[in-house]
Amino acid sequence: MKKVLTTAMLVALLPMTAQAQQPDQTPDRLVAEARSKVQAFGGSLKQALQAAIKEGGLTNGIAVCNTVAPEIAAANSNDGWQISRTSLRVRNPGNSATDWQEMQLKAMQEHPVKDGKPVEIWRVADADTGKGFEYMRAIPTQKLCLGCHGKSIDPAVQAGLNELYPQDKATGFSEGDLRGAFVVTYQPKSN
Numbered sequence: 001m002k003k004v005l006t007t008a009m010l011v012a013l014l015p016m017t018a019q020a021q022q023p024d025q026t027p028d029r030l031v032a033e034a035r036s037k038v039q040a041f042g043g044s045l046k047q048a049l050q051a052a053i054k055e056g057g058l059t060n061g062i063a064v065c066n067t068v069a070p071e072i073a074a075a076n077s078n079d080g081w082q083i084s085r086t087s088l089r090v091r092n093p094g095n096s097a098t099d100w101q102e103m104q105l106k107a108m109q110e111h112p113v114k115d116g117k118p119v120e121i122w123r124v125a126d127a128d129t130g131k132g133f134e135y136m137r138a139i140p141t142q143k144l145c146l147g148c149h150g151k152s153i154d155p156a157v158q159a160g161l162n163e164l165y166p167q168d169k170a171t172g173f174s175e176g177d178l179r180g181a182f183v184v185t186y187q188p189k190s191n
Helices: 002-021 027-056 058-075 099-109 143-149 155-164
Strands: 081-086 120-126 131-140 178-186
Touching: 027 058, 027 081, 027 120, 027 131, 027 143, 027 178, 058 081, 058 143, 058 155, 099 120, 099 131, 099 178, 143 155
Parallel strands: none
Antiparallel strands: 081 178, 120 131, 131 178
């Protein structure tokens, strides 16, 4: 009986093994590419924010988040890959979390950093076909973020936020809180 079960398990795993061997579908490769996309997006955004703030203060930084961040995301979204950000408390309603993303954000909330690194989670959305991949990496609130996302916001900055983001819910954070998450999805092109 044990031999029959082992054989049945091996036969059941064969399609998964063949799928995993496709170079563009391996979870390790997808996760590595997602990490690379987050690194490029996050690094470019942080650099643009720091330059804008240095040049014109926090109100200048708001404009970067409003216009430059989507451009950076678009530049890093290609060949079936899409990158964005979401949060439980969004500034831009267009960045609202899906049900699955909201569940992951709630799980990340208690400990957005583990072993000195932001928490990450991923899934293959359609395990039967291997198509569709979604990755999230926590964005812990850093000191740089507090001027626009903290508990005590300068009135001029608040006025700028109110103008560009009238439905803003992304304030009241402390350093180390889960600010949100980077989201990377991959949907391979159909042949």
